[in-house]
Amino acid sequence: MEIKRTLNFFFVPLLYFFLFLAVYFVYFTNIFGEVNFVSFSFDVWQVIFFYHLSFLLGALSVSLFFSQRAEEKKGSFLLDKKTLYKVLNLFLIISLFGVFFKVYLAFKSFGFPSSLDYFGKVRFAFLEGKLPLPEIIQLIRYFIWIALIFVGILWAKKEKRRFFYFTFFFLLLLLDNFCIGGRADIFFGALCFFCALFLHKRFIENKSLFSSLLPFFIISLLLFLIFIFISASRGSDIKGGWRLFWLYFTGPSVAGEVMIGKFLEKPSFLGGYFTFGGFIRIIDKIFKIFGIDFSLPPLDFGYQPIFKNQSYGFNSFFYIAYLMADFYLLGIILNLVLGIFLSFVFCKFLLKKNIFWFLLAVNFFVFELFLVRDITSKWIGWWVCLFLSIFLGKVLTKEYENRS
Numbered sequence: 198m199e200i201k202r203t204l205n206f207f208f209v210p211l212l213y214f215f216l217f218l219a220v221y222f223v224y225f226t227n228i229f230g231e232v233n234f235v236s237f238s239f240d241v242w243q244v245i246f247f248y249h250l251s252f253l254l255g256a257l258s259v260s261l262f263f264s265q266r267a268e269e270k271k272g273s274f275l276l277d278k279k280t281l282y283k284v285l286n287l288f289l290i291i292s293l294f295g296v297f298f299k300v301y302l303a304f305k306s307f308g309f310p311s312s313l314d315y316f317g318k319v320r321f322a323f324l325e326g327k328l329p330l331p332e333i334i335q336l337i338r339y340f341i342w343i344a345l346i347f348v349g350i351l352w353a354k355k356e357k358r359r360f361f362y363f364t365f366f367f368l369l370l371l372l373d374n375f376c377i378g379g380r381a382d383i384f385f386g387a388l389c390f391f392c393a394l395f396l397h398k399r400f401i402e403n404k405s406l407f408s409s410l411l412p413f414f415i416i417s418l419l420l421f422l423i424f425i426f427i428s429a430s431r432g433s434d435i436k437g438g439w440r441l442f443w444l445y446f447t448g449p450s451v452a453g454e455v456m457i458g459k460f461l462e463k464p465s466f467l468g469g470y471f472t473f474g475g476f477i478r479i480i481d482k483i484f485k486i487f488g489i490d491f492s493l494p495p496l497d498f499g500y501q502p503i504f505k506n507q508s509y510g511f512n513s514f515f516y517i518a519y520l521m522a523d524f525y526l527l528g529i530i531l532n533l534v535l536g537i538f539l540s541f542v543f544c545k546f547l548l549k550k551n552i553f554w555f556l557l558a559v560n561f562f563v564f565e566l567f568l569v570r571d572i573t574s575k576w577i578g579w580w581v582c583l584f585l586s587i588f589l590g591k592v593l594t595k596e597y598e599n600r601s
Contacts, residue, residue: 205547210257213256235503254533255535256536267548282358288340293369299337352390396562445513450570457517460522474574498518
């Protein structure tokens with residue numbers, strides 16, 4: 198038991214190591230995808246190695262510090278049942294209003310879906326700005342993400358109404374995405390639920406790793422079926438959907454390596470435009486209210502060729518590519534700080550085990566899981582979730598302390 202509690206402090210570096218180990222295993226063996234990726238120079242792999250090493254050194258140093266000088270809290274209190282239901286009901290009302298208004302606008306513009314082609318058509322229109330949606334409605338899906346974190350707590354507590362809330366919020370998220378032909382928010386919302394459930398079962402209830410991961414495998418199967426369905430709506434068969442599924446797992450690393458090669462030839466130093474892109478865009482939207490438009494360029498590298506003898510490109514990139522774009526090789530130092538920070542947040546959660554640090558741990562757990570295919574801090578939604586988590590965590594923790 199003592200060894201288990203000590204290892205808990207090393208969760209962040211261990212997760213990072215095995216996450217990227219899985220990606221490179223699939224990449225080098227090509228065991229699932231039957232994909233012929235482009236090759237890279239030794240210089241590119243050298244940069245990637247030092248980036249990974251810097252994160253692990255930062256995270257391990259903090260983990261080692263806390264494991265030697267602190268003791269994980271035994272027992273905890275996140276939320277009482279009454280407060281938990283109050284929060285969920287509030288999010289339920291907000292989400293219902295936002296999603297149904299969004300669906301109404303989508304159907305008003307494109308009609309009711311009569312075939313699978315509808316999803317592809319409405320998706321292209323949405324990306325091209327031909328489906329105007331109010332900014333406040335765009336924010337609603339982020340409330341559903343946060344709500345699913347609280348549903349994860351409810352599920353871990355085995356409350357009777359957990360099936361109702363999970364089904365309701367997940368259906369709302371599906372409806373919110375399907376009406377614009379999207380799918381990414383579904384994965385992010387499911388991850389919010391899984392991460393909350395996993396952290397509660399593994400570190401609050403001290404359940405076994407297998408018991409804690411079981412919901413992940415069930416959710417993964419559900420998400421895979423959804424992925425195949427949406428891929429079919431865009432013209433792929435089941436085999437093509439399976440190939441695409443694994444391509445989405447390894448492709449971002451390959452595309453990121455393509456960009457790293459380009460940055461080694463022509464250094465880039467954008468000073469944080471990608472790394473803090475979501476926050477920058479929130480500021481931009483606030484200024485637009487007052488008639489000031491900065492006309493920011495896209496937060497994207499476009500499509501990059503990742504296959505041999507094929508022109509087809511890929512537009513998702515693992516996080517190192519964004520650090521290279523922002524800070525070039527100085528990003529190695531920032532990556533060290535990132536490892537320190539993520540490990541610090543998680544260790545504080547183990548020491549405090551209150552709702553404030555739990556919500557932060559879930560947000561940065563999701564952040565770390567996405568490093569293999571993106572950097573979520575360039576999303577407006579991730580920052581909205583983080584700010585909401587900080588606000589709710591502070592309010593709910595203070596309320597509990599006042600009652601006590």
